[in-house]
Amino acid sequence: MKYVTIKDIAKELNVAVSTVSRAFNDKYDIKPETRERILKKASEMGYRPNPIARKLVQQRSYNIGIIIPEFENSFFPQVIMGAQEILYQHNYQVLIMQSNESIDLEIRNAKTLVDNMVDGLIISLSGVGNNLPYYEELTEKKMPLVFFNRVPENIEASKVVFDDYKWAFFATEHLIHQGFKDILFISGADDLILSKNRQRGYDDAHKKHRIPTGKKINCGFSMKDGVQIAENLISKNNVPRAILAANDACAIGMMRVFKDSGFKIPEDIAIVGFSETKMAAHISPTLTSVEQPTYEMGKAAAQLLLEQLQNKGIHIPQTIVLNGRLNVRESSVVLS
Amino acid sequence: MKYVTIKDIAKELNVAVSTVSRAFNDKYDIKPETRERILKKASEMGYRPNPIARKLVQQRSYNIGIIIPEFENSFFPQVIMGAQEILYQHNYQVLIMQSNESIDLEIRNAKTLVDNMVDGLIISLSGVGNNLPYYEELTEKKMPLVFFNRVPENIEASKVVFDDYKWAFFATEHLIHQGFKDILFISGADDLILSKNRQRGYDDAHKKHRIPTGKKINCGFSMKDGVQIAENLISKNNVPRAILAANDACAIGMMRVFKDSGFKIPEDIAIVGFSETKMAAHISPTLTSVEQPTYEMGKAAAQLLLEQLQNKGIHIPQTIVLNGRLNVRESSVVLS
DNA sequence: AAAGTTACCGGAAACGTTTCTGAAAACGTT
DNA sequence: AACGTTTTCAGAAACGTTTCCGGTAACTTT
Structure with a gap:
């Protein structure tokens, strides 16, 4: 690639490079007339300022x-x-x-x-x-x-x-209101504040309604993770009544496994997702989820x-x- | 941000900048010993080469x-x-x-x-x-x-x-094999080769089986587009027996609308997606789709x-x- | 021991900009 | 007409690298 530079224009017009630079940077001390002349010639020659050089000098x-x-x-x-x-x-x-x-x-x-x-x-x-x-x-x-x-x-x-505490709280409370007592909490990695906040929300909702908290499982944020956990729960005969999932992908992965194994959603197991995706409204059953902006x-x-x-x-x-x-x-x- | 430069190292070690540069670029004409010395000092000082400057000179x-x-x-x-x-x-x-x-x-x-x-x-x-x-x-x-x-x-x-022709052909033929004659083709923008190739595949499959081709509708690649088209088809009472969709997002959007309106998939209307997404296997009914690598x-x-x-x-x-x-x-x- | 090689390194130009300094030209003021 | 201002521009330095050129010192060769 051959690039047109500020020097080429300067040479062509018999002006200094600094003048050309000024023309482009809208500086005050340049005659409007020469400015126009430079800009015109520059666009004729297909000049585009080189951001690399600019970065270097401007830091x-x-x-x-x-x-x-x-x-x-x-x-x-x-x-x-x-x-x-x-x-x-x-x-x-x-x-x-x-x-x-x-x-x-x-x-x-x-x-x-x-x-x-x-x-x-x-x-x-x-x-x-x-x-x-x-x-x-x-x-x-x-x-x-x-x-x-x-x-x-x-x-x-x-x-x-995102206000993870608050919405984990509400999502949990929603499940409690539906009459579920055994709610599994699928959390992201433990070291993320996000996970800790959701955990607190989940815990506090249980406290408020005087229900002992359920189990927690750590999980990634992909569909694969959901599938794996669900398979595990089923094989260990450890399926809870409701699940608060780490996110929608995880929830959808789990739903699939449960459905395939004959579980009815939400009759046998209820699921709530997190950070709603477009899919939530399109799968069946449609997925309850916490929507994030x-x-x-x-x-x-x-x-x-x-x-x-x-x-x-x-x-x-x-x-x-x-x-x-x-x-x-x-x-x-x-x-x- | 203050950056450590090659000059700082040169000054510190009383060598020329060119020598420091050579040390980093693994050039032959430098004594291994001084090379080590420079590299050591450089990492001590937290030096990182500035790619911007390098870009400028190396073009x-x-x-x-x-x-x-x-x-x-x-x-x-x-x-x-x-x-x-x-x-x-x-x-x-x-x-x-x-x-x-x-x-x-x-x-x-x-x-x-x-x-x-x-x-x-x-x-x-x-x-x-x-x-x-x-x-x-x-x-x-x-x-x-x-x-x-x-x-x-x-x-x-x-x-x-992707071999759009071939797989549009096979997908269409698959629908024909299922006994469907009225197959709607949802295409991407007309000016894309991709669309033209799929169209040819769709047409040729019909020719092969001596069936008149169905309608074509242009569409974007988002779920929204699918929703809109499906709603349109229903309101105009123009629902085909089968659909070859532009992609999975589009297909899933349509499925949702049809299901909501009481259509059974695939009993009332069959759907095939394109460029398979993870969702295809997870929605219900699961979506037939052309998988792309x-x-x-x-x-x-x-x-x-x-x-x-x-x-x-x-x-x-x-x-x-x-x-x-x-x-x-x-x-x-x-x-x- | 002189000449030729080689290994290593310093100095400076170059990349394409911006920006600082200063100077010429144009203008206004008295 | 002499001076001060302002406008407009040219020249050069700088940004942090790479790379070319040349030079010294050490090492071979004869």
């Missing part, structure tokens, strides 16, 4: 990095789209990297993005481990950082999360980051807690 | 850009993961951009990536329009390009596609690109056609 990139743990569920893509909308408006480009649920890859991704001089980072953790010390380091170096969804506990950075989560994260980018220097970390909704559908309701 | 980035039209279906994420696997192995970083099914945004994305000196581009089209002249231009300028899935017709570039598609695209990157200069565009499979499930089978 900033107008790029924002987004790191997500997985691509399987539509959750993260939706968050990204929300963030993109805001960032595009402010002339930032978005670089997306995916960590495949691996902490090591996540660190590698983060370093790559930092090396590429992103102006800020929006991150959802793949897990908790030696990535956290690195993020500590980044915050100390004043790299603008925003975590979302799967956030670290002890890092002083802006975060946007994914798009808004992305938007909020982007906005928090923009704030940091604007008032650089002083910056008080902020945590935004987003509200949701429980969409009650067939999978958890028994008509009595 | 290459070791970055590959991937542009996809949408994030809703898991299809593209899976392709990306396949491509990533190959590209990572060859030390390329992957930059992902998403065009939101907009041709204008797609062009903008492509230009951004080119400006950022990606070494190559892997693209799936959002549509056909004034993006194509731009890609023509890029190929003339020798920018390595690989299209996949939604590919342009008349551009001399490497492509990897998404992961392999990404791998193949990456490999074609790598070939171009290696033998730069001479390069004969190549088209890889991937095979698939028809997974027959409940939604299309009537027991007779």
